[in-house]
Amino acid sequence: MRVLALDLGTRRVGVAVSDATETLASPRPFVARSGDRARDHRRIAELVSEEEAGLVLVGLPLSLDGREGPAAQSARAEVEELREALAVPVEVHDERLTTVTAHRLLADQGLDARRRRSVVDGAAAAVLLQTWLDGRHPS
Numbered sequence: 125m126r127v128l129a130l131d132l133g134t135r136r137v138g139v140a141v142s143d144a145t146e147t148l149a150s151p152r153p154f155v156a157r158s159g160d161r162a163r164d165h166r167r168i169a170e171l172v173s174e175e176e177a178g179l180v181l182v183g184l185p186l187s188l189d190g191r192e193g194p195a196a197q198s199a200r201a202e203v204e205e206l207r208e209a210l211a212v213p214v215e216v217h218d219e220r221l222t223t224v225t226a227h228r229l230l231a232d233q234g235l236d237a238r239r240r241r242s243v244v245d246g247a248a249a250a251v252l253l254q255t256w257l258d259g260r261h262p263s
Contacts, residue, residue, distance in 0.1 A: 125178035128171060129253035131219065131245055132182060132199050133157070137164065138245030140253045141175045146260065149253035151246030161202070165209040178212055183219030183252045190218075217256045219248070 125146060131138030139152040152175075155167050172180060182203050185195040192200075200216070207214045 126176055127179045127181055128175055128177035129181040129249045131249040132202055136245045138249035140246055140249035142253055142257055146257050149250040151250040154245040169210055172210055172212055180210055180212055180214045181256055182216050184216040186218055219252050
């Protein structure tokens with residue numbers, strides 16, 4: 125089964141997808157927020173269909189101590205909306221430090237700050253998804 129991961133942001137939604145064996149996560153182009161959440165969710169539904177995903181995984185932005193603050197509460201509210209809009213199950217997964225990790229990985233690849241900003245959302249979604257995949261299929 126392919127899994128589509130989302131890193132919800134206020135301006136962009138980072139997107140990543142797994143391979144069918146649930147082994148490897150790959151970033152995809154982000155979804156720019158339109159200002160209309162229902163429209164954004166329709167675009168995400170199109171991605172679910174295009175990627176033939178059987179599950180959507182959404183990053184839950186917990187605080188470093190594991191508590192749910194306003195960002196996590198907002199994400200949970202959007203997850204409920206996504207569950208209504210999508211024909212596949214939607215799960216959440218702790219996304220602490222995924223963006224930091226993504227920035228480090230991209231810097232290690234030699235991308236300058238400007239280029240990192242354009243791809244960090246998908247990279248963060250890929251880090252989120254890869255962590256989830258690795259937890260499901262430990263080696």
